Amino acid sequence: MYIIIIGGGKLGTTLIDCLTKEGHDIALIDTNYKTVDSLVGKYDILGVCGNGATAETLKEAGVDRARIVIAATAVDEVNVLCAMMAKKMGAHHTVARVRAAEYSKQLVFMREELGIGMVVNPDLETAREISRTLRSMRTVKIDSFAKGRADLVEIRITEDSPFVSKRLWELYKTFKFKILVCAVQRGDDIIIPNGDFRLEVGDKINVTASHGDLDEMFKILGYSKQKVHSVMIVGGGSLGFFLARELVEQKIKVKIIESNEERCVELSEKLPKAQVILGNGTDQDLLSEEGFDEYDACVALTGIDEENIIISLCARLRNIKNIIFKVNNTSLLKAINQDNMDNAISPKNVTSNHIVRYVRSKEGDETSSVQTLYKLVDNKIEAVEFIVRSDSKCVGIPLSQMNLKNGILIACIVRQGKSIIPGGNDTIEVNDNVVVVSNNLFLRKLDEILEV
Amino acid sequence: MINSKMIFYVLGRLSFIEAAFLLVSLFVSLVCGNLFKGDMLLIAYLIPIVILVTLGFALSLKKPNNSHFYAKEGFVVVAASWFLMSLFGALPSWISGYIPSFIDAFFETASGFTTTGSSILTDIEALPKGLLFWRSFTHWIGGMGVLVFMLAIFPEQETQSIFLMKAESPGPQVGKIVSKLRATAQILYGIYLVFTLVEMVMLLFGGLSFYDSVVTSFATAGTGGFAIYNDSIGHYRNVAGVNYIYCEYVISAFMILFGVNFNIFYLMLIKRFKEAFSSEEVLTYLAVVLSAIGVISLNTFQVYGSVEETIRNAFFNVSSLISTTGFGTVSINDLPQLSKTILIILMFFGACAGSTGGGVKIARVILWVKSGFAEIRRCISPNSVISTKYEGKKVDSTIVRSTNSYLVLYLVIFIVSTLLVSLDGFDFESTFTGVLSCFNNIGPGFGKMLGVVGNFSQFSNFSKLVLIFDMIAGRLELLPVMVLFSFKTYKK
Numbered sequence: 001m002y003i004i005i006i007g008g009g010k011l012g013t014t015l016i017d018c019l020t021k022e023g024h025d026i027a028l029i030d031t032n033y034k035t036v037d038s039l040v041g042k043y044d045i046l047g048v049c050g051n052g053a054t055a056e057t058l059k060e061a062g063v064d065r066a067r068i069v070i071a072a073t074a075v076d077e078v079n080v081l082c083a084m085m086a087k088k089m090g091a092h093h094t095v096a097r098v099r100a101a102e103y104s105k106q107l108v109f110m111r112e113e114l115g116i117g118m119v120v121n122p123d124l125e126t127a128r129e130i131s132r133t134l135r136s137m138r139t140v141k142i143d144s145f146a147k148g149r150a151d152l153v154e155i156r157i158t159e160d161s162p163f164v165s166k167r168l169w170e171l172y173k174t175f176k177f178k179i180l181v182c183a184v185q186r187g188d189d190i191i192i193p194n195g196d197f198r199l200e201v202g203d204k205i206n207v208t209a210s211h212g213d214l215d216e217m218f219k220i221l222g223y224s225k226q227k228v229h230s231v232m233i234v235g236g237g238s239l240g241f242f243l244a245r246e247l248v249e250q251k252i253k254v255k256i257i258e259s260n261e262e263r264c265v266e267l268s269e270k271l272p273k274a275q276v277i278l279g280n281g282t283d284q285d286l287l288s289e290e291g292f293d294e295y296d297a298c299v300a301l302t303g304i305d306e307e308n309i310i311i312s313l314c315a316r317l318r319n320i321k322n323i324i325f326k327v328n329n330t331s332l333l334k335a336i337n338q339d340n341m342d343n344a345i346s347p348k349n350v351t352s353n354h355i356v357r358y359v360r361s362k363e364g365d366e367t368s369s370v371q372t373l374y375k376l377v378d379n380k381i382e383a384v385e386f387i388v389r390s391d392s393k394c395v396g397i398p399l400s401q402m403n404l405k406n407g408i409l410i411a412c413i414v415r416q417g418k419s420i421i422p423g424g425n426d427t428i429e430v431n432d433n434v435v436v437v438s439n440n441l442f443l444r445k446l447d448e449i450l451e452v
Numbered sequence: 453m454i455n456s457k458m459i460f461y462v463l464g465r466l467s468f469i470e471a472a473f474l475l476v477s478l479f480v481s482l483v484c485g486n487l488f489k490g491d492m493l494l495i496a497y498l499i500p501i502v503i504l505v506t507l508g509f510a511l512s513l514k515k516p517n518n519s520h521f522y523a524k525e526g527f528v529v530v531a532a533s534w535f536l537m538s539l540f541g542a543l544p545s546w547i548s549g550y551i552p553s554f555i556d557a558f559f560e561t562a563s564g565f566t567t568t569g570s571s572i573l574t575d576i577e578a579l580p581k582g583l584l585f586w587r588s589f590t591h592w593i594g595g596m597g598v599l600v601f602m603l604a605i606f607p608e609q610e611t612q613s614i615f616l617m618k619a620e621s622p623g624p625q626v627g628k629i630v631s632k633l634r635a636t637a638q639i640l641y642g643i644y645l646v647f648t649l650v651e652m653v654m655l656l657f658g659g660l661s662f663y664d665s666v667v668t669s670f671a672t673a674g675t676g677g678f679a680i681y682n683d684s685i686g687h688y689r690n691v692a693g694v695n696y697i698y699c700e701y702v703i704s705a706f707m708i709l710f711g712v713n714f715n716i717f718y719l720m721l722i723k724r725f726k727e728a729f730s731s732e733e734v735l736t737y738l739a740v741v742l743s744a745i746g747v748i749s750l751n752t753f754q755v756y757g758s759v760e761e762t763i764r765n766a767f768f769n770v771s772s773l774i775s776t777t778g779f780g781t782v783s784i785n786d787l788p789q790l791s792k793t794i795l796i797i798l799m800f801f802g803a804c805a806g807s808t809g810g811g812v813k814i815a816r817v818i819l820w821v822k823s824g825f826a827e828i829r830r831c832i833s834p835n836s837v838i839s840t841k842y843e844g845k846k847v848d849s850t851i852v853r854s855t856n857s858y859l860v861l862y863l864v865i866f867i868v869s870t871l872l873v874s875l876d877g878f879d880f881e882s883t884f885t886g887v888l889s890c891f892n893n894i895g896p897g898f899g900k901m902l903g904v905v906g907n908f909s910q911f912s913n914f915s916k917l918v919l920i921f922d923m924i925a926g927r928l929e930l931l932p933v934m935v936l937f938s939f940k941t942y943k944k
Binding site (some may be wrong): 002025026027033034040041044045046047049050060 | 522523613614615627628629630631632633727845848850
């Protein structure tokens with residue numbers, strides 16, 4: 001698909017990264033020559049230097065051929081104008097990022113009356129994502145693929161986990177629920193494991209399972225289902241505001257700590273049910289005074305990444321069960337990966353995932369047998385969905401007898417709308433949809449999974 | 453740290469490509485019946501093919517894990533590959549004994565790949581047709597570039613391959629025309645191929661034999677200038693059945709066309725005519741061509757007498773030199789001094805960026821003139837803010853800076869080369885235009901040596917090596933070659 005992205009900032013770059021890997025044709029429009037130049041050097045895209053809200057620039061980028069135009073410049077109004085211009089000039093679908101809270105009430109109007117296919121507010125999306133995570137009480141990352149029919153969750157193996165130093169086939173035998181370990185992250189490596197793989201403390205595993213079996217597994221791992229009743233939010237920016245609003249609606253007790261006095265007044269006006277505290281979120285005395293330890297969850301959303309990390313470390317020391325913190329610069333996480341920092345959330349990734357899902361939904365049925373390509377676990381592994389044709393060599397052979405290449409795993413078989421988490425005795429049949437997980441092997445045909 | 457594994461990997465892939473090109477020439481030799489007449493030609497082709505295929509397998513068998521590839525690696529790969537290709541491409545004519553000195557064969561092949569067209573051969577017609585085909589074929593390969601060819605045919609690529617294209621394609625600003633690099637390379641080669649075929653057919657209509665029209669089209673398309681007769685295109689004047697005047701016009705027109713930025717042709721292809729016809733560079737290029745034809749026609753009217761012949765000759769010479777092709781019909785050395793000077797200036801200018809032509813490129817000339825005038829205006833009113841505009845858009849200061857530095861580097865290499873070549877003790881005109889001709893990938897020169905004898909055979913081996921360096925540096929626009937030979941590149 002031909003996609004035009006306007007604005008090469010953080011969101012724009014993340015989108016380019018995801019969408020080029022999924023094989024789309026991308027053109028980037030940005031006013032800054034250096035941004036365009038460096039991104040064109042890094043990715044296989046077309047660069048156009050200019051203002052994306054002008055007809056001239058849009059025409060130069062070939063907007064009439066574009067399937068989707070995504071406006072992600074720093075200014076909301078420019079994004080809306082870009083999307084409207086692009087729509088009028090022949091783009092099929094348009095996406096605009098609109099950040100300001102004032103506009104959040106008219107999102108539907110903009111979608112319907114202005115013809116913008118998707119209006120996305122990063123802070124609102126992130127707030128929803130956090131609230132979802134808090135409600136499910138599982139601070140684990142959930143990726144969904146195969147059009148939402150299968151979930152992929154990331155779990156860290158801790159010392160007291162029942163999974164420690166088990167081989168995978170033992171694991172599958174011991175427990176009565178059916179799960180499948182698709183990928184293991186050990187240090188910097190990503191391994192697609194086979195049955196003999198032994199899990200160790202510190203591994204992060206990515207597991208697929210049906211929704212019911214996932215619940216079973218969480219029970220055994222001690223992720224008990226317990227409701228969050230109170231949340232402490234540090235940082236009352238627009239993300240903090242959206243989150244507080246979401247949580248208050250669900251009758252959860254919310255306390256917001258914010259260091260700007262004017263903002264505090266504003267928040268208390270808008271959120272009468274939330275308690276607003278004026279103060280610095282890193283101040284330990286203040287936190288103790290406000291009964292930090294008694295909260296079920298702590299969410300650090302200040303504007304500074306480092307501050308958020310420190311707040312979450314404090315919260316961990318005080319044994320708060322659920323901690324979520326915002327990080328804009330995700331490369332910081334690499335440096336602190338050792339400290340069980342799994343609960344970072346980054347608005348740019350949440351937004352880009354959201355947009356990528358929209359893009360995928362607009363994808364027509366292309367001619368190849370590849371249905372959809374997903375990039376999972378920070379784009380490090382590739383999940384490809386194939387339709388099984390009658391001439392495939394894989395049909396009818398039990399998986400345990402299939403001679404698969406290294407680094408390949410069949411994660412899910414979708415048969416007549418039902419997803420099956422496959423075991424060794426399952427077979428692939430004609431007209432199934434098969435999801436294959438691999439280590440970036442550029443699979444384009446189902447038969448390529450077999451060792452020749 | 454430079455990623456040498458990745459560099460060797462790309463070089464390995466290129467070996468296969470050159471082997472394939474040599475195989476084509478071998479096949480042509482076979483068809484032309486040159487192979488089994490007791491000479492060494494079959495072996496002469498097979499040896500480099502075997503070496504290249506072996507190298508190809510050895511180097512590109514396994515893809516390196518660390519595949520990072522940036523501007524530095526791009527420069528080194530491109531420059532190294534052009535030297536290596538010329539070395540291996542020289543083997544057939546050297547092994548077969550048609551060019552006894554290896555340096556001469558190296559010079560001839562480098563001149564072919566860089567689309568210069570300077571020759572050391574005193575009797576071109578003595579070479580068998582198969583070798584002459586390879587000689588012209590190198591023009592066609594070198595014109596659009598072999599790495600661009602590689603990008604067009606190999607399916608899976610690193611995303612940073614753009615640096616290969618940036619290093620090989622001419623012009624101050626190299627951009628893609630569509631979002632995928634591979635598609636861009638394919639479009640460029642597609643246009644190139646179609647134009648070459650059109651010229652071939654048109655020359656066939658003019659009465660040229662099939663073989664002649666193929667090699668002439670190759671030499672025109674790459675703006676190279678190797679002809680297969682001692683008197684270049686002028687030879688066809690005395691061939692029965694050839695409509696010489698028609699052919700001269702066709703070749704002149706195609707020389708001009710191949711000197712136009714290929715992006716313009718793509719814009720026309722997708723029906724964006726307005727943008728295509730308002731390109732500042734192409735309009736300037738055409739204006740320069742027309743005014744040069746006008747002045748030279750006035751200046752040489754006395755020589756020819758007939759209006760048609762005067763204009764036709766002026767048209768041919770101007771297109772031949774500004775597009776940096778270097779075909780000849782009449783002896784340009786005997787032209788009046790004004791015409792000669794104009795032609796020398798055109799040799800400096802060269803064709804458009806993004807074409808197959810050489811020279812410093814019209815785009816740079818425009819930018820130099822504009823930034824020069826801007827500087828004068830700044831002297832007159834120091835506080836005025838002046839932005840340089842090109843193609844209707846503001847030019848980023850980094851581009852102005854790199855374009856200006858290009859001029860400095862260009863002059864330094866030019867002066868040093870002239871100094872080194874003058875060790876041979878030839879007259880100034882020959883020395884100067886010899887370097888000018890090689891550095892700008894043109895071919896012919898003026899003066900006692902080049903104008904009269906018409907080739908570079910008299911120069912010493914040392915001068916030939918200097919000129920080989922100039923040709924490759926000129927074709928790749930200096931920086932890749934300078935990076936290749938700079939120690940800092942390899943420092944840890």
